[in-house]
Amino acid sequence: MAARPGPGPGPGPGPALGLALALLLLPPPPLLAGAGDARQEAAVRALARRLLGPRAAAVELSVEAALAAGGPDTYRLRSPAGAAVAVAVTGSSGVAAAAGLYRYLRDFCGCHLSWSGAQLRLPDPLPRLRAEIRASAPGRYRYYQNACTQSYSYAWWDWARWEREIDWMALSGINLAPAFAGQEAAWQRVYRSLGLNQSEIDGYFTGPAFLAWNRMGNLHGWAGPLPPAWHLKQLYLQYRIVERMRSLGMITVLPAFAGHVPQGVLRVFPHVNATRLGGWSHFDCTYSCTYLLDPEDPMFQVIGTLFLKELIKEFGTDHIYSADTFNEMTPLFSDPAYLSRVSNAVFRSMTGADPEALWLMQGWLFQHQPDFWQPAQVRALLHGVPLGRMIVLDLFAESKPVYQWTESFYGQPFIWCMLHNFGGNHGLFGTVEAINHGPFAARRFPNSTMVGTGLVPEGIEQNDMVYELMNELGWRQEPLDLPSWVTRYAERRYGTPNPAAASAWRLLLRSVYNCTGVCVNHNRSPLVRRPSLHMDTELWYNASDVYEAWRLLLSAGAELGSSPTFRYDLVDVTRQAAQQLVSNYYLSIRQAFQSHALPELLTAGGVLVYDLLPELDSLLSSHSLFLLGRWLESARAVATSDQEAEQYELNARNQVTLWGPSGNILDYANKQLGGLVLDYYGVRWSLFVSALVESLNSGSPFHQDQFNQAVFQVERGFVYNKKRYPAVPAGDTLEISRKLFLKYYPSALRRSRAGPA
Ligand SMILES: *[C@@H]1O[C@H](CO)[C@@H](O)[C@H](O)[C@H]1NC(C)=O
Ligand SMILES: *[C@@H]1O[C@H](CO)[C@@H](O)[C@H](O)[C@H]1NC(C)=O
Ligand SMILES: *[C@@H]1O[C@H](CO)[C@@H](O)[C@H](O)[C@H]1NC(C)=O
Ligand SMILES: *[C@@H]1O[C@H](CO)[C@@H](O)[C@H](O)[C@H]1NC(C)=O
Ligand SMILES: *[C@@H]1O[C@H](CO)[C@@H](O)[C@H](O)[C@H]1NC(C)=O
Numbered sequence: 001m002a003a004r005p006g007p008g009p010g011p012g013p014g015p016a017l018g019l020a021l022a023l024l025l026l027p028p029p030p031l032l033a034g035a036g037d038a039r040q041e042a043a044v045r046a047l048a049r050r051l052l053g054p055r056a057a058a059v060e061l062s063v064e065a066a067l068a069a070g071g072p073d074t075y076r077l078r079s080p081a082g083a084a085v086a087v088a089v090t091g092s093s094g095v096a097a098a099a100g101l102y103r104y105l106r107d108f109c110g111c112h113l114s115w116s117g118a119q120l121r122l123p124d125p126l127p128r129l130r131a132e133i134r135a136s137a138p139g140r141y142r143y144y145q146n147a148c149t150q151s152y153s154y155a156w157w158d159w160a161r162w163e164r165e166i167d168w169m170a171l172s173g174i175n176l177a178p179a180f181a182g183q184e185a186a187w188q189r190v191y192r193s194l195g196l197n198q199s200e201i202d203g204y205f206t207g208p209a210f211l212a213w214n215r216m217g218n219l220h221g222w223a224g225p226l227p228p229a230w231h232l233k234q235l236y237l238q239y240r241i242v243e244r245m246r247s248l249g250m251i252t253v254l255p256a257f258a259g260h261v262p263q264g265v266l267r268v269f270p271h272v273n274a275t276r277l278g279g280w281s282h283f284d285c286t287y288s289c290t291y292l293l294d295p296e297d298p299m300f301q302v303i304g305t306l307f308l309k310e311l312i313k314e315f316g317t318d319h320i321y322s323a324d325t326f327n328e329m330t331p332l333f334s335d336p337a338y339l340s341r342v343s344n345a346v347f348r349s350m351t352g353a354d355p356e357a358l359w360l361m362q363g364w365l366f367q368h369q370p371d372f373w374q375p376a377q378v379r380a381l382l383h384g385v386p387l388g389r390m391i392v393l394d395l396f397a398e399s400k401p402v403y404q405w406t407e408s409f410y411g412q413p414f415i416w417c418m419l420h421n422f423g424g425n426h427g428l429f430g431t432v433e434a435i436n437h438g439p440f441a442a443r444r445f446p447n448s449t450m451v452g453t454g455l456v457p458e459g460i461e462q463n464d465m466v467y468e469l470m471n472e473l474g475w476r477q478e479p480l481d482l483p484s485w486v487t488r489y490a491e492r493r494y495g496t497p498n499p500a501a502a503s504a505w506r507l508l509l510r511s512v513y514n515c516t517g518v519c520v521n522h523n524r525s526p527l528v529r530r531p532s533l534h535m536d537t538e539l540w541y542n543a544s545d546v547y548e549a550w551r552l553l554l555s556a557g558a559e560l561g562s563s564p565t566f567r568y569d570l571v572d573v574t575r576q577a578a579q580q581l582v583s584n585y586y587l588s589i590r591q592a593f594q595s596h597a598l599p600e601l602l603t604a605g606g607v608l609v610y611d612l613l614p615e616l617d618s619l620l621s622s623h624s625l626f627l628l629g630r631w632l633e634s635a636r637a638v639a640t641s642d643q644e645a646e647q648y649e650l651n652a653r654n655q656v657t658l659w660g661p662s663g664n665i666l667d668y669a670n671k672q673l674g675g676l677v678l679d680y681y682g683v684r685w686s687l688f689v690s691a692l693v694e695s696l697n698s699g700s701p702f703h704q705d706q707f708n709q710a711v712f713q714v715e716r717g718f719v720y721n722k723k724r725y726p727a728v729p730a731g732d733t734l735e736i737s738r739k740l741f742l743k744y745y746p747s748a749l750r751r752s753r754a755g756p757a
Contacts, residue, residue: 005412016202016647037065042232043234043244043248043249044063044170045061047098050228051120052122057085058086058125058126059087059101059104059126060083060087060088060089061089061090061091061101062089062091063091063093063096063097066092066371067092067096069328072137072139072140073091073092073095073099073137073175074092074096074137075091075092075097075099075100076089076132077132079130080130082281086128087126087128087129089101092121093175093248093249094170094247094248094249095175095249096175098167098171098173099170099172099475101171102172105120105122108129109122110495112493112548112565113168114467114565115168115460115462116469116564116565116569117216117564117568119492119563119565120291121495127258137452137474138439139450139452139453141441141451142173142175142176142289142452143177143393143417143455144176145178145455146419146456146458148213148423148461149212149458150211150212150266151208151210151212152212152424152590156648157237157635158237161239162237162241163244164218166244166245166248169245172467173474173726174471174474175249175251176251176452177252177253178255178322179252181235181238181239182231182237182239183237183254184205184211184226184230184231184234187233187307189309190303190306190310191204191264192264194268195352196262196268200264201225201262201264202225203220203221203264204220204224205220205225205226206399207222207223207651209655210646212224216258217277217324217327218280218288218328219280219290220290221286222283227647229640229641233638235314235561245291251318251320252315253318253322253360254308254311254322255321255322255323256304256321256322256323256357257304257307257346258325258346259300259304259323259342259424259557259710260292261290261303265303266612269299271623272297274291274294275292276291276292277290277332277334278329278330278587281328284666292325292332293337295345296341300540302346305349305352305353307352309353314436319354319358320359320391321354321359322362323361324362324365326365328368328369330369330372331372336379340381341384342381343380343382343384343385344385345601346359347359347384347389347390358390359385359389359391361390361391361393362395362456363393363409363414364391364395365395367400369487375405378410379406381458382409383410386456390412391413391414391415392413392415393417393454393456395456396419397419398435398438398519399431399517399520401442403442403450407445408445408446408448408449411449413451414449414450416453417455418453418454418455418457418470419458420456420463420467420748421459421521422668423459423522423523423533423669424457424459424461425462425521425670426572426575426626428513428573428576429466429515430463430466430513430514431515431668432466432469432513433482435466435469436473436480439474440479442508443574453473453474455471456468459623460585464493464565465486465489465508466513469485486505487505487506489501493563493565495563498531498556498559501553501566504550504573507545508545510545511541511542511546512541512545512546516540519540524538525579525580526582527578527582527672527681528579528670529667529670531684531686532663535586537587539580545751549573550745553569553570554737554738554741557737567733567734571619571622571626571733575596575620575626578615578744579672581748585612589604589605589608589689593692593695593702598693598697601692601693602693608689609682611676612744613678613685614682616677616740617674617675617678617682619736621674621730624728625740626675627674627728628674628675629675629724629725630673630727631652631673633725635648635649650720653719654719656671656676657718657719674729675725679723680715684715685709687714688711691707691710694739700739
């Protein structure tokens with residue numbers, strides 16, 4: 001179907017023209033997709049130089065597509081006799097060569113690379129291999145990113161940060177990932193060309209920290225609008241992201257039209273058939289209840305194809321597109337024929353712009369609303385698209401795999417994904433057994449249509465170990481021996497074998513990282529939740545293991561203290577121990593209150609509010625990756641005016657706290673950051689303890705409703721506060737952790753032996 005602009009008046013002058021002019025200043029559109037061997041080789045060599053500096057010269061990197069012989073990505077490592085280089089790495093793509101390079105660094109040089117830092121002390125001379133090593137990925141794809149990661153983690157990234165991430169992706173062997181930046185600029189052009197005016201567009205886009213949910217049709221307008229400079233910066237980033245990913249042989253996934261439209265479309269096209277969906281999550285129709293176009297409405301194809309053509313014109317394409325129509329939103333009808341019509345309309349709007357289009361869809365909806373998505377509904381949605389023209393991300397496969405009850409997505413290809421993290425929360429967590437066995441079981445499933453593995457955390461920069469493990473598994477044909485893997489992990493991460501650190505990691509492996517059954521990693525510690533008398537303190541592991549790991553890491557501090565990754569882990573494990581301690585104090589507070597024991601209430605409340613939380617705050621403030629200031633200042637740094645800086649900071653503050661104007665998804669994206677613990681969680685706990693004390697003193701009952709109203713003022717006060725927080729660390733992590741340990745460890749142990757009160 002030909003895509004023609006609707007009868008609207010066409011693009012107006014003003015901001016759109018400004019944007020078009022500014023675009024002339026950007027680098028030219030790159031980008032015919034699919035880089036040849038030579039270009040990929042150059043890209044992976046440049047990556048090696050960024051990673052290893054001059055030492056990169058001792059590694060020869062080459063790309064030969066033929067190495068894979070038409071199969072999945074393959075790399076080969078060897079040390080040619082008499083050659084000047086220690087090792088020659090050949091990959092069937094840039095990504096495969098980068099994965100081969102990391103294999104060499106990891107298994108032969110004892111190196112490690114992660115979000116929290118790198119340990120790249122190379123042996124001198126570099127070790128030579130006794131025999132050739134050859135490895136092929138067990139499937140076509142290794143995928144990375146969740147639609148939400150764009151907002152929880154990447155919202156404020158500049159090119160330098162993106163470049164590091166893409167390097168990490170390549171070294172991890174990831175070959176399929178979204179490139180979603182700048183799509184609002186393209187949408188704005190499309191909406192303008194359809195005849196929407198600027199205020200209609202401004203009322204639609206959310207602010208930068210909430211775009212993920214705008215793109216999925218969940219939200220509009222909240223914390224927006226997007227300033228013109230935002231679009232420019234994101235377009236600039238997108239050019240570079242797409243160019244770099246492709247140069248390494250990665251497949252970029254571009255966004256496509258899912259059927260949601262701004263209200264302005266109804267003004268311009270009064271006869272268009274669009275229906276308002278219900279509110280998303282705890283939002284009412286002020287910021288939610290998006291309009292969904294009827295799949296039969298001709299405008300569906302017009303808008304969808306117009307958008308995709310615009311995007312392809314700008315960025316080229318690798319022919320894979322993402323769209324989520326019913327993510328956490330109930331369709332209007334459960335009639336299978338309707339659901340097939342919707343998915344077919346989405347798919348046709350893709351093929352209208354690119355006949356080779358393949359649709360990549362998040363499969364979250366199926367396990368999120370299982371009552372609605374019965375087999376007939378799932379099958380209908382999936383079969384609205386020709387078999388093989390869709391890839392479903394089995395998004396939460398480590399806990400709630402969908403392929404098992406849908407006959408492997410009724411024949412559509414799927415990727416087995418580890419979700420692992422919600423809201424970018426801090427908290428040690430893992431389902432190591434499920435990820436060590438799940439992908440292999442999924443491949444053996446009868447008539448399995450699995451085509452790869454994926455990492456789809458809502459937020460990154462936490463729990464490095466789990467991601468390193470999953471990346472390694474993405475290239476393996478069988479599971480690993482986990483205890484020996486983690487022992488080696490500790491050694492690589494700190495750059496030297498240390499028995500205490502290795503023991504600490506084995507304890508963490510069997511406790512926090514070994515959640516079995518249906519595990520949802522959403523940090524519900526009382527520390528990060530609005531206080532009440534009914535808080536959940538259940539743990540999926542033995543708390544003593546974390547205290548013991550803490551003791552062991554501290555004992556390794558003298559030897560490992562100079563390692564940045566060790567310091568990061570010491571903060572993280574101390575933080576986890578502190579979070580457990582908060583639960584203990586909370587239980588003491590609650591028990592004292594319920595038994596009308598004022599002195600005990602004052603003691604436990606006092607220690608929590610005046611000692612533990614400030615001490616935790618200063619621990620976090622001692623590490624650059626645990627600073628509220630880093631998050632807020634990175635938001636401000638994107639701004640081009642004071643007004644934008646204020647708006648972005650508000651976005652950043654709101655996302656990690658109230659999540660919406662009135663605490664709609666309160667604390668969903670909670671973080672444990674220096675500054676936030678003291679000025680947000682701490683103030684809240686202080687108010688709670690005071691309210692309980694007041695209640696005992698006056699003999700009047702504690703009213704949660706009244707407390708909630710009062711504490712909302714505190715929470716809101718934090719969001720609108722203008723206090724600036726340092727983006728550089730202060731204080732000595734080891735010293736602070738040791739002090740905390742000496743003060744709390746014995747009582748912590750006694751407490752966890754005795755079990756919760
Ligand atoms: C856009 O259109 C709406 C609806 O007609 C109108 O209320 C608004 O003033 C217009 N805004 C601009 C900037 O023209
Ligand atoms: C308008 O769309 C709704 C929902 O998609 C559909 O049920 C209805 O039949 C459509 N109406 C017309 C006149 O096509
Ligand atoms: C696998 O597919 C074949 C061929 O379509 C079919 O006969 C068989 O029943 C399927 N097996 C299972 C367990 O679904
Ligand atoms: C995880 O726990 C299960 C039992 O719940 C156990 O069988 C398994 O060995 C544990 N795995 C690790 C790595 O500790
Ligand atoms: C937890 O671990 C400690 C020591 O590591 C042990 O003494 C205790 O019995 C364990 N508790 C449970 C409930 O397994």
